[in-house]
Amino acid sequence: MLHHRQMWGTLASLGIAIGMASGVQAAEPVAASNSTNQFRSIEQPLGLKVGVTLGGLTLIGLELWWFLFSKAKSQQAESIQGIQELNITVDGGYEPASVVVKSGQLVRLNFLRRDPNSCLEKVLLPDFNIVRELPLNQVTAIEFTPDKPGRYLFTCGMNMFRGVVEVQR
Numbered sequence: 585m586l587h588h589r590q591m592w593g594t595l596a597s598l599g600i601a602i603g604m605a606s607g608v609q610a611a612e613p614v615a616a617s618n619s620t621n622q623f624r625s626i627e628q629p630l631g632l633k634v635g636v637t638l639g640g641l642t643l644i645g646l647e648l649w650w651f652l653f654s655k656a657k658s659q660q661a662e663s664i665q666g667i668q669e670l671n672i673t674v675d676g677g678y679e680p681a682s683v684v685v686k687s688g689q690l691v692r693l694n695f696l697r698r699d700p701n702s703c704l705e706k707v708l709l710p711d712f713n714i715v716r717e718l719p720l721n722q723v724t725a726i727e728f729t730p731d732k733p734g735r736y737l738f739t740c741g742m743n744m745f746r747g748v749v750e751v752q753r
């Protein structure tokens with residue numbers, strides 16, 4: 585959890601820094617324009633700078649939204665007859681990308697692959713020695729029993745898309 589939050593925190597502060605930098609840049613030409621009398625060259629760049637500033641602010645907003653959204657996305661498994669079952673949709677990544685289960689009980693992850701991108705044709709759970717093909721538009725059930733609490737990644741074949749199984753006591 586901590587690592588994930590740190591990452592988004594870093595992204596958010598980076599966005600704020602970029603936003604502030606573009607804000608400073610936007611202010612500069614105004615000051616410079618007072619000393620020179622270049623009427624025509626001022627107006628267009630000013631609009632551009634305002635646009636860049638607004639773009640920066642939008643980025644900040646988006647990052648904050650992602651930061652809040654990503655926290656809400658974690659899904660807790662429901663245990664039915666001793667099996668902790670979760671459905672994960674594979675479409676431009678994993679949804680949900682973060683699942684919470686209990687240790688010492690069988691976990692069944694039902695991966696439904698909607699994305700034809702070959703990048704997502706395999707899913708790996710290295711901590712459980714699992715590599716599985718995900719046929720398109722089918723549900724592939726992957727079962728394992730985590731014995732120890734911790735955070736275990738699942739990834740696509742190239743480690744570009746990631747999800748995490750959080751195992752609690």
Ligand SMILES: [Cu+2]
Pocket residue numbers: 702703704740741742743744745
């Ligand atoms: Cu991939």
